Amino acid sequence: MPTTRRQFLSLAGGVTVAGAVPIVTLRPLEATPAMLNAAIRNVVGEAQIRSGRVKLDIPPLVENGNTVPMTVSVASAMTADDHVKSIHVFNEKNPQPNIGNFYLSPSSGRAQVSTRIRLADTQKVVAIARLSDDTFWQIAAEIVVTLAACTEEMN
Amino acid sequence: MAALINVPAKARRGDIIEIRTLTSHIMETGFRHTADGKLVPRDIITSFTCRYNGTEIFRADLFPAIAANLYLSFFTVAKESGKFEFEWIGDNGYSSTASASIIVE
Numbered sequence: 001m002p003t004t005r006r007q008f009l010s011l012a013g014g015v016t017v018a019g020a021v022p023i024v025t026l027r028p029l030e031a032t033p034a035m036l037n038a039a040i041r042n043v044v045g046e047a048q049i050r051s052g053r054v055k056l057d058i059p060p061l062v063e064n065g066n067t068v069p070m071t072v073s074v075a076s077a078m079t080a081d082d083h084v085k086s087i088h089v090f091n092e093k094n095p096q097p098n099i100g101n102f103y104l105s106p107s108s109g110r111a112q113v114s115t116r117i118r119l120a121d122t123q124k125v126v127a128i129a130r131l132s133d134d135t136f137w138q139i140a141a142e143i144v145v146t147l148a149a150c151t152e153e154m155n
Numbered sequence: 156m157a158a159l160i161n162v163p164a165k166a167r168r169g170d171i172i173e174i175r176t177l178t179s180h181i182m183e184t185g186f187r188h189t190a191d192g193k194l195v196p197r198d199i200i201t202s203f204t205c206r207y208n209g210t211e212i213f214r215a216d217l218f219p220a221i222a223a224n225l226y227l228s229f230f231t232v233a234k235e236s237g238k239f240e241f242e243w244i245g246d247n248g249y250s251s252t253a254s255a256s257i258i259v260e
Contacts (some may be wrong), residue, residue, distance in 0.1 A: 017245055066223070067223070068222070068223040071228075091220055094220050095186045095219070096218055096219055096220065098218040098220065099215040099218055099221065100216060100220075101213045101215065102213070102214075102219050103214040103215070104229075105211075105212060105213075107207075107231055107232050107234070108212065108213065108230050108231055108233055109171035109230050110229070110230040111230075112172050112230055113229050114228040114229075115221060115227050116222035116226050117220050117222055117227070118184070118219070118221065119220075140234065148223075149184075
């Protein structure tokens with residue numbers, strides 16, 4: 001049966017709507033939530049991860065995933081007895097789940113790190129802090145990315 | 156100059172100061188292909204270290220998910236006058252160093 005104009009238009013409309021949801025883009029190279037969990041467990045081990053204390057400052061919507069400013073800070077006195085040992089940042093859907101590990105000490109004074117990252121897709125970013133008493137605290141943020149990074153073709 | 160370092164020239168003892176560094180580097184992810192389908196090999200900075208008068212105060216392990224031209228900002232307590240030394244290490248034997256001095260009153 002030949003496609004009628006009406007059918008064609010409704011189909012095209014459907015594609016546009018679907019196109020607004022970036023998850024539709026098929027990209028074989030991506031870290032799955034399972035890889036994210038594995039990467040987190042690699043750092044944390046079997047320890048319990050609690051929510052809170054960590055703050056992740058990252059724009060909720062980015063146009064260009066090639067350079068996304070990100071600041072992680074942790075509420076901590078940064079004394080010899082109570083400080084942040086390290087901050088670990090992970091993503092869900094880049095080809096690799098790791099973003100960076102940052103090692104601090106009481107002489108840091110303030111537990112805050114900023115950098116610029118790449119995001120290959122609309123996804124979740126997780127920041128985990130390891131405190132001096134070996135407790136782990138985390139926060140996650142959802143970021144919508146309109147132009148993906150990491151896997152695009154080179155010109 | 157390969158790196159831009161921003162450290163306050165003077166600080167009072169005990170002040171918490173911010174250190175910002177910017178390095179020019181392509182940070183090729185190793186996941187991109189050329190138009191004819193060849194994989195572009197990875198070329199990134201994998202490690203950054205900052206030492207304050209010889210003592211390590213900040214270190215980072217970096218992955219392809221870090222944007223090109225590595226930017227890092229972190230904090231430290233100004234304890235004594237002296238020198239900050241920065242070191243970047245990466246793929247293909249990449250190594251770069253820089254330093255900045257501070258006067259603590």
